[in-house]
Amino acid sequence: MAVIRGSMPSFELFQPTSVDAALALIGRHGAAARILGGGLDTFDALQDRVVQPAALVDLGGIAELQGIREVGGGLEIGAMTTLAEIARHPIVQSQFAVLARAAGAVGSPQIRNQGTLGGNVSQSTRCWYYRSGWTCYRAGGNSCFADTPTAVNREHAIFDLDRCVAVNPSDTAPALVALDAQMVVRSSRGERVVAAEDYFLGPDIDITRMTILDAGDLLTAIRVPATWAGAHFQFEKVRDRKVWDFPLVNIATAMKMSNGIIRDIRLVVNAVAARPRRLHEVENAVRGKPRDAATATLAGELAIKGAQPLRHNTYKVALTRNLVQRAIRG
Amino acid sequence: MVSRRSFIKGAIAGGATVSAASYLFRNSGAALGQAPAPGAAERLLALNVNGQLRHVDVPKEETLALTLRNRLGLTGTKVGCQRAECGSCTVLIDAVPHYSCSVLTHSVRSRQIATIEGLASPTGALHPVQQAAIDQQGFQCGFCAPGFIMATVGFLKTNPSPTRDELAEGIAGNLCRCQDYDKILTAMMSAAEHARRS
Numbered sequence: 147m148a149v150i151r152g153s154m155p156s157f158e159l160f161q162p163t164s165v166d167a168a169l170a171l172i173g174r175h176g177a178a179a180r181i182l183g184g185g186l187d188t189f190d191a192l193q194d195r196v197v198q199p200a201a202l203v204d205l206g207g208i209a210e211l212q213g214i215r216e217v218g219g220g221l222e223i224g225a226m227t228t229l230a231e232i233a234r235h236p237i238v239q240s241q242f243a244v245l246a247r248a249a250g251a252v253g254s255p256q257i258r259n260q261g262t263l264g265g266n267v268s269q270s271t272r273c274w275y276y277r278s279g280w281t282c283y284r285a286g287g288n289s290c291f292a293d294t295p296t297a298v299n300r301e302h303a304i305f306d307l308d309r310c311v312a313v314n315p316s317d318t319a320p321a322l323v324a325l326d327a328q329m330v331v332r333s334s335r336g337e338r339v340v341a342a343e344d345y346f347l348g349p350d351i352d353i354t355r356m357t358i359l360d361a362g363d364l365l366t367a368i369r370v371p372a373t374w375a376g377a378h379f380q381f382e383k384v385r386d387r388k389v390w391d392f393p394l395v396n397i398a399t400a401m402k403m404s405n406g407i408i409r410d411i412r413l414v415v416n417a418v419a420a421r422p423r424r425l426h427e428v429e430n431a432v433r434g435k436p437r438d439a440a441t442a443t444l445a446g447e448l449a450i451k452g453a454q455p456l457r458h459n460t461y462k463v464a465l466t467r468n469l470v471q472r473a474i475r476g
Numbered sequence: 477m478v479s480r481r482s483f484i485k486g487a488i489a490g491g492a493t494v495s496a497a498s499y500l501f502r503n504s505g506a507a508l509g510q511a512p513a514p515g516a517a518e519r520l521l522a523l524n525v526n527g528q529l530r531h532v533d534v535p536k537e538e539t540l541a542l543t544l545r546n547r548l549g550l551t552g553t554k555v556g557c558q559r560a561e562c563g564s565c566t567v568l569i570d571a572v573p574h575y576s577c578s579v580l581t582h583s584v585r586s587r588q589i590a591t592i593e594g595l596a597s598p599t600g601a602l603h604p605v606q607q608a609a610i611d612q613q614g615f616q617c618g619f620c621a622p623g624f625i626m627a628t629v630g631f632l633k634t635n636p637s638p639t640r641d642e643l644a645e646g647i648a649g650n651l652c653r654c655q656d657y658d659k660i661l662t663a664m665m666s667a668a669e670h671a672r673r674s
């Protein structure tokens with residue numbers, strides 16, 4: 147359990163200027179090293195001693211990880227591109243607006259000026275038991291302090307509970323899943339490309355991490371294919387305050403319509419489970435249906451099938467249902 | 477009379493001598509400090525702050541807010557939360573507002589840093605945003621003012637003629653605990669107008 151809080155621990159700092167040099171460093175230091183993007187998830191975790199890396203590898207000096215490139219009607223976004231840059235990018239705004247809105251809904255202006263897309267999708271959970279240093283499952287212990295009769299768990303999961311009830315709090319993650327984005331991951335062993343949907347892990351697969359990133363892995367870019375360019379998009383985020391607060395529930399929708407009929411759709415909800423939840427069943431049920439109140443009602447009910455609310459987060463069930471209804475109804 | 481401000485500045489100056497002395501001490505061969513691991517960042521760095529190059533000896537884990545305040549004596553930058561949650565530490569890095577409590581000093585080595593101390597002209601004329609804050613009595617205790625002013629200066633560079641709503645959103649990353657936000661917004665809107673005219 148963390149005892150020292152509010153001051154930064156000491157660490158060695160590496161500032162490579164190429165991906166190869168960064169890979170060599172994280173390969174050499176293994177689990178003792180931690181990657182530093184904008185640092186807005188990392189510094190809190192360091193100050194609370196949730197993680198205690200011997201070395202930080204700062205990616206800020208690597209030009210090849212920066213910026214947004216057009217590739218075949220889609221985009222390749224360097225992992226170190228800031229959320230502010232994504233939110234104001236003309237093509238992201240005009241063709242992939244769901245991502246622009248999601249990036250623009252993160253934290254505060256200063257957080258978006260510094261926080262990166264790579265860091266936003268790779269961030270850890272904000273479960274405060276875990277983030278306060280309690281030795282829970284996620285921290286290698288054998289209990290979940292957020293799932294006891296007296297636990298304060300208003301922000302926690304309602305789906306796929308498996309010992310740990312923490313949620314993935316990212317705003318951009320559901321947008322990227324909705325866009326069928328691909329994550330480009332490199333390590334000293336080579337490059338692999340993973341669908342955004344498969345980038346995130348639930349506790350059933352690995353209770354100690356939120357993504358497939360292993361020690362030695364670097365997320366170099368996020369590819370947004372042309373598939374959904376110019377589709378009908380929606381992004382909604384419900385939170386306590388308009389600034390700073392993480393989503394209680396957020397939802398990203400991409401939809402292709404013709405003659406009032408939903409031809410294809412992606413519906414992805416986050417902050418309700420340990421990973422962004424793509425609503426496959428709902429998507430299948432509404433494909434080919436008119437975009438009307440009846441379809442919306444059906445979608446809303448299907449979306450909450452199997453929900454297992456905790457003591458203080460029953461509201462998330464109604465919220466999820468209503469957000470899905472609204473996404474369909476428009 | 478010793479004011480609180482001059483006392484703090486004196487203490488910082490004293491500290492600076494000590495750290496400079498210990499730096500020399502290390503370089504004289506006494507095995508006090510460890511040599512950085514191969515390829516790791518050097519502790520000694522040059523920072524460009526308000527147009528001046530300042531040489532400082534900074535631990536890897538130190539944040540910019542602490543370097544500015546404790547090593548460079550620039551105590552205009554305030555530290556409220558140290559968690560990216562209040563905005564009082566806002567400075568400009570390459571003209572863009574950042575929370576200096578959540579930036580490692582070593583990561584801004586080759587960047588231009590601007591703090592509240594650098595806003596006024598060398599002749600002492602206040603920056604239009606500072607002047608508007610005074611004219612409109614934009615702040616009460618003033619603790620949040622340097623952060624708000626830097627956030628506004630940065631925002632106005634990207635949008636010199638904002639609507640009130642746009643400005644409210646642009647400087648939403650700053651908290652105030654005693655003035656009313658409406659008054660701050662009025663002052664900052666009038667600042668935008670001053671800035672456009674000057």
Ligand SMILES: Cc1cc2nc3c(=O)[nH]c(=O)nc-3n(C[C@H](O)[C@H](O)[C@H](O)COP(=O)(O)OP(=O)(O)OC[C@H]3O[C@@H](n4cnc5c(N)ncnc54)[C@H](O)[C@@H]3O)c2cc1C
Pocket residue numbers: 180181182183184185186187188189190205225226229251252253254257260261262263264265266267268269270315316317318359363364365366390391392393559560561
């Ligand atoms: C006050 C506050 C409010 C916030 N509000 C929100 C919010 O509303 N919505 C939201 O989504 N987030 C929010 N965040 C969380 C988060 O800080 C930001 O979303 C930000 O985008 C994280 O990016 P970063 O680059 O700063 O992360 P970092 O801290 O640098 O990185 C986060 C994690 O990802 C890893 N990582 C970073 N880059 C890479 C890479 N290229 N390859 C492999 N691993 C990598 C790091 O090792 C670390 O584990 C908030 C944070 C704070 C402090």
Ligand code: FES
Pocket residue numbers: 554555556557558559560561562563564565566575576577578
């Ligand atoms: S002190 Fe930096 S945001 Fe509060």
Ligand code: FES
Pocket residue numbers: 615616617618619620621651652653654655
């Ligand atoms: S004027 Fe006192 S905190 Fe803002």
